[in-house]
Amino acid sequence: MRGFTEDEFRQRLENAQFLMREQGMNLLLLNSEAEVRYFSGFHTLFWQSPTRPWFLLIPAYGEPIAVIPAIGEALMRNTWIKDIRCWSSPQPHDEGISLLNKTLQEMVGTRAVIGLTKGHESVVRMPLQDLERLQSQLPGIHWVNCTPLIRKLRMVKSAAEISKIRHICNIASKTFSQALELFHIGQPLDEVFRAFRIAMLQNGADDVPYLVGGAGQGGYGDVISPPSDKPIETGDILMLDTGATYDGYYCDFDRNYSFDHASDAAKQTYKTLYKATEAGLAAARPGATCSELYQAMQSVIEAAGGGAGGVGRMGHGLGMQLTEWPSHMASDHTVIKPNMVLTLEPSMAISPGKIMVHEENILIHEDGVELLSHRAEPELPCIT
Amino acid sequence: MRGFTEDEFRQRLENAQFLMREQGMNLLLLNSEAEVRYFSGFHTLFWQSPTRPWFLLIPAYGEPIAVIPAIGEALMRNTWIKDIRCWSSPQPHDEGISLLNKTLQEMVGTRAVIGLTKGHESVVRMPLQDLERLQSQLPGIHWVNCTPLIRKLRMVKSAAEISKIRHICNIASKTFSQALELFHIGQPLDEVFRAFRIAMLQNGADDVPYLVGGAGQGGYGDVISPPSDKPIETGDILMLDTGATYDGYYCDFDRNYSFDHASDAAKQTYKTLYKATEAGLAAARPGATCSELYQAMQSVIEAAGGGAGGVGRMGHGLGMQLTEWPSHMASDHTVIKPNMVLTLEPSMAISPGKIMVHEENILIHEDGVELLSHRAEPELPCIT
Numbered sequence: 001m002r003g004f005t006e007d008e009f010r011q012r013l014e015n016a017q018f019l020m021r022e023q024g025m026n027l028l029l030l031n032s033e034a035e036v037r038y039f040s041g042f043h044t045l046f047w048q049s050p051t052r053p054w055f056l057l058i059p060a061y062g063e064p065i066a067v068i069p070a071i072g073e074a075l076m077r078n079t080w081i082k083d084i085r086c087w088s089s090p091q092p093h094d095e096g097i098s099l100l101n102k103t104l105q106e107m108v109g110t111r112a113v114i115g116l117t118k119g120h121e122s123v124v125r126m127p128l129q130d131l132e133r134l135q136s137q138l139p140g141i142h143w144v145n146c147t148p149l150i151r152k153l154r155m156v157k158s159a160a161e162i163s164k165i166r167h168i169c170n171i172a173s174k175t176f177s178q179a180l181e182l183f184h185i186g187q188p189l190d191e192v193f194r195a196f197r198i199a200m201l202q203n204g205a206d207d208v209p210y211l212v213g214g215a216g217q218g219g220y221g222d223v224i225s226p227p228s229d230k231p232i233e234t235g236d237i238l239m240l241d242t243g244a245t246y247d248g249y250y251c252d253f254d255r256n257y258s259f260d261h262a263s264d265a266a267k268q269t270y271k272t273l274y275k276a277t278e279a280g281l282a283a284a285r286p287g288a289t290c291s292e293l294y295q296a297m298q299s300v301i302e303a304a305g306g307g308a309g310g311v312g313r314m315g316h317g318l319g320m321q322l323t324e325w326p327s328h329m330a331s332d333h334t335v336i337k338p339n340m341v342l343t344l345e346p347s348m349a350i351s352p353g354k355i356m357v358h359e360e361n362i363l364i365h366e367d368g369v370e371l372l373s374h375r376a377e378p379e380l381p382c383i384t
Numbered sequence: 385m386r387g388f389t390e391d392e393f394r395q396r397l398e399n400a401q402f403l404m405r406e407q408g409m410n411l412l413l414l415n416s417e418a419e420v421r422y423f424s425g426f427h428t429l430f431w432q433s434p435t436r437p438w439f440l441l442i443p444a445y446g447e448p449i450a451v452i453p454a455i456g457e458a459l460m461r462n463t464w465i466k467d468i469r470c471w472s473s474p475q476p477h478d479e480g481i482s483l484l485n486k487t488l489q490e491m492v493g494t495r496a497v498i499g500l501t502k503g504h505e506s507v508v509r510m511p512l513q514d515l516e517r518l519q520s521q522l523p524g525i526h527w528v529n530c531t532p533l534i535r536k537l538r539m540v541k542s543a544a545e546i547s548k549i550r551h552i553c554n555i556a557s558k559t560f561s562q563a564l565e566l567f568h569i570g571q572p573l574d575e576v577f578r579a580f581r582i583a584m585l586q587n588g589a590d591d592v593p594y595l596v597g598g599a600g601q602g603g604y605g606d607v608i609s610p611p612s613d614k615p616i617e618t619g620d621i622l623m624l625d626t627g628a629t630y631d632g633y634y635c636d637f638d639r640n641y642s643f644d645h646a647s648d649a650a651k652q653t654y655k656t657l658y659k660a661t662e663a664g665l666a667a668a669r670p671g672a673t674c675s676e677l678y679q680a681m682q683s684v685i686e687a688a689g690g691g692a693g694g695v696g697r698m699g700h701g702l703g704m705q706l707t708e709w710p711s712h713m714a715s716d717h718t719v720i721k722p723n724m725v726l727t728l729e730p731s732m733a734i735s736p737g738k739i740m741v742h743e744e745n746i747l748i749h750e751d752g753v754e755l756l757s758h759r760a761e762p763e764l765p766c767i768t
Contacts, residue, residue, distance in 0.1 A: 002613070045594050046608035048627065049707040050505045051700070070694045074606035074737075089696045090711045092504040116512065120476040121434045124508035128500065129529055145513055194585055201582050206574070206610075209593060210429050222458035224430035226590075229386070243432065310454045312473045316435070323433040327474045353458075 001167070002247045004041060004160050006080045012039055012153065013064065019149045020060045026112040027104070028058040028146050032125040034320045035117060035150060039064060041079040043248050046072070052089045053126035055100055056081075059107050067100050097130050101137055111140040119147025121325055151325045155317055156339045162363060164249035165319065165341050166372050169361050171203045172244055172251045173374035183383055185234055185259050189215050189227040192238065200244050210243030210322050213254070218263050219354030223254075223311065223347075234260040237380075239357060243322040250322050252343055253359040253373045258382045269306070269350045270380040273358040276300040276346035277376075280314070280328075284342065284362055284369040290332040297328070297346045306348035311357065315345040318361060340364045341372065385551070386631045388425060388544050390464045396423055396537065397448065403533045404444045410496040411488070412442040412530050416509040418704045419501060419534060423448060425463040427632050430456070436473045437510035439484055440465075443491050451484050481514050485521055495524040503531025505709055535709045539701055540723045546747060548633035549703065549725050550756050553745050555587045556628055556635045557758035567767055569618055569643050573599050573611040576622065584628050594627030594706050597638070602647050603738030607638075607695065607731075618644040621764075623741060627706040634706050636727055637743040637757045642766045653690070653734045654764040657742040660684040660730035661760075664698070664712075668726065668746055668753045674716040681712070681730045690732035695741065699729040702745060724748045725756065 016039070020028065030036055033047040036056045047054075055067040066081050069089035076084050087099050108114070124131060135143065157165070175182075175196065182195045192215070197208045213227070214220030215238040223241060232238060241254035256270060276297040283296035297314045313332075317324035318341045326334035328344070336342075342364065347357040361372040400423070404412065414420055417431040420440045431438075439451040450465050453473035460468050471483050492498070508515060519527060541549070559566075559580065566579045576599070581592045597611070598604030599622040607625060616622060625638035640654060660681040667680035681698045697716075701708035702725045710718035712728070720726075726748065731741040745756040 043610055044608045045596055045610065048594050048705075050507060050705060051707050051711070069696065071696055072606075072608060073694065075609055090504075090713065091696075091715070093715075095504065118512040118516075120474075120479065120511055122511050123434060124512050127504055127506050127531075128502040128508050132502075147511075190590070193590075197591070198582050198585050201578055201585075206577075207581070207592075207595075209591075210432050211591075212429055222456075224428045224456060225459055226427055226429065310457065312453065312455055312475075321432075321434060323435050327435070329474065331475070331477075 001163065008158060008160055009039065009041060009080050013058065015153055016058055016149065017060055019152065020115070023149065024113055025115045025144065025146060026060050026108045028115040029104070030056045030058065030117065032117060032123055037248065038154060038320060040066060040076070040081045042066070042072070042076055044072070044075055053096055053130070055096065057103060057107060065103055065107065067096060067103050069096070095127065095130055097134050101134060104138065110138060113142045113144055115144055115146025115149065117147045117150055118145040122147050154319065155325055156337055157319055157341050161249060161319060162339065162341065164247050165251065165361070168205060168244055168246035168249060169251040169372040171200065171205050171246065172242055172253065174203050175199045176255045177374070179255070179257055179381070180383060183232070183238065183257065185383070186231050188229045188231050190229050192232065192240070193227045196240055196242070200242070204246070205244040206246050208242060208244045210252070211240065213238065213240040215239070216354070218266055219350040219356060221353055221355070223355065223357050232259055237262060237266055237356070241357070241359065248320060250318055250320070251361055251373065252318050252322055253361050254357055255376060256356060256358070256380060258380050260382070260384055262380055262382065265350050266356070267380050269348060269356045272301060272304040272306060273346050273348065273356060274376065274378050277344050277358050277360055280344040280346065281362070281369055281371070284336065284344070284364060286336055286338050286364060286366060288336050290326045290328045290334045290336065291330055293336070294328040294330055297344065301346060301348050310355065311345065311347045313345070314347070315343040315359070317341065318343055336364055338364050338366045385547065392542060392544055393423065393425060393464050397442065399537055400442055400533065401444055403536065404499070407533060408497055409499045409528065409530065410444050410492045412499040413488070414440045414442065414501065416501060416507055421632065422538060422704060424450060424460070424465050426450070426456070426460055428456070428459055437480055437514070439480065441487060441491060449487055449491065451480060451487050453480070479511065479514055481518050485518060488522065494522060497526045497528055499528055499530025499533065501531045501534055502529040506531050538703065539709060540721055541703060541725050545633060545703060546723065546725065548631050549635065549745070552589060552628055552630035552633060553635040553756040555584065555589050555630065556626055556637065558587050559583045560639045561758070563639070563641060563765070564767060567616070567622065567641065569767070570615050572613045572615050574613050576616065576624070577611045580624055580626070584626070588630070589628040590630050592626060592628045594636070595624065597622065597624040600738070602650055603734040603740060605737055605739070607739065607741050616643055621646060621650055621740070625741070625743065632704060634702055634704070635745055635757065636702050636706055637745050638741055639760060640740060640742070640764060642764050644766070644768055646764055646766065649734050650740070651764050653732060653740045656685060656688040656690060657730050657732060657740060658760065658762050661728050661742050661744055664728040664730065665746065665753055668720065668728070668748060670720055670722050670748060670750060672720050674710045674712045674718045674720065675714055677720070678712040678714055681728065685730060685732050694739065695729065695731045697729070698731070699727040699743070701725065702727055720748055722748050722750045
């Protein structure tokens, strides 16, 4: 169940090359973790060291070439990539740039169109001065944005990708179902986080790279905090939002709990968000747009008189990264397709300074939607 | 023990502003996780979502201004930063760029020198096309590389930073000392990783974002792999290398174990690397250079007839990131100073395709060196 077949990588390459030729690109120069992994299968936590850049070069015809630091050679040799060129790194005065330049010229000459991921949700995973140097050394290259091309490929998942996401969603659902054993009044919030992480690992997660949340009287004030050491009190509402991984693929959903009791406002907000998610589930069909999906959830919240939670959208794509395109918001008219994996994430204010967020993970089928997370309780669960 | 005092942030700001004025910079435009956190205290795992950029603006005189997505406002209000400006994000057609442009002009006008982290070990944590658009909107701005300035500040740690690193090093040392209980012959490698992660959390780590290693007969082939599900066998050598965190600060060291028995070559390599680390410990003094530190370790390895392990350096800085400047290698002439936290990481080949790596974490004092990791055993430990 780990990894992918070579056929799958060849299919990804073929799909990319079809679009590259259609769009007149001679080569893609990829340098970020998700893109390099998507096309090569190169999978390592070593990207957390910012010291060394990594490059994967995808030509419009032919096979990819990896241009990478020597420390990664053995691991890259375990992938389907055959042509691997290495430099001894670190080497700040020439961190792979000469080798990259030489390889690019060998592949496409000095006049060509090269795609770089420059668009929304992208980063430049190399020193900017090195990229500028490369560009000045190659004045005949026209650099274009290939984010839309990559986005189009990565938004629709393969069966193998889906099975990994389904697996980690099951693990997180199982862990949340153990909430009564894991969480209790008097437990410091950092111990709540610790207990959840340990249970996730015991249940089979490879890692829990993302775990945020909040707890407070009648609600929480933000949704991206690390934990304090403040103990959970009677009347608190706790939210935990986890992005855990299995074989490099994420789940991303949250759950809310009250302790001993909750205000009517909190209970009502929970019900409204549950209903908003139901509306999202009903609207999530091939052919619908993200904007329509947003509107379906937002209209339930508006009908209940709810204000915005400040999150800025009501869900997003999910897969190799915690969040991926598209976004469920009024301005995103992406058409939903089968095999997209998405989150539904409506949020609203409970009271001034207190918000609540719900989140589920879904898979789009030809004829409807499948919940990958086990559906949250219809009423705010209470831990006593 | 969590967080920092406002005095500490003011000191960091003052140190930066002194260097900015010396170097003729009017403002630093910071957009990556470590830099934003270093100056503001803004600490969240939410950076794992690539959707939204975050900006911290440090003027040469006066107070910093944060320009951030609204979803982060509540958390940023808990820091010492007073001036916080938000946009509703995601907003792909204008992902904070108008607000950033307006704020920059308000702070420094349209003719100024602005520092961007463009140098070695930096990334651009925003879409390149957005940065290019900002730059084209501000033709009177001279953009310069501020990586050397940031590097100089971050390489020397404060007492509060050191106490966090010491704490996580103690937790990792304690966990490695439980190896006999945690690891055994027949255990699949992914279960080895899982057991280690759980023990780290139980011992007090906040998170284990980095855990790599390898296991194989007579040695391992690379040092950055995720685990397979292959069971540990008699005669395997296992290496685990962990970057765990406490309050946003890392340890980074490894340990090696044999199972039942080891070849003379592996035992001898271990001893050589232990001796090389001893030489590194003896050489690590204020006033020495990284190049000298490298040479001290390398000469032990060469005297033993050892070949290079392909890692490319023999240690590095450590702190808010798993790896930071400087690098212990022949070409890095950085002068070692008190309160630098460094790794010593000699590596060498055991046999063709098999390498071994040792690693310790150290703190430089005025009059010598302190081990932050508990020193590895002088002989290759054996688990039976």
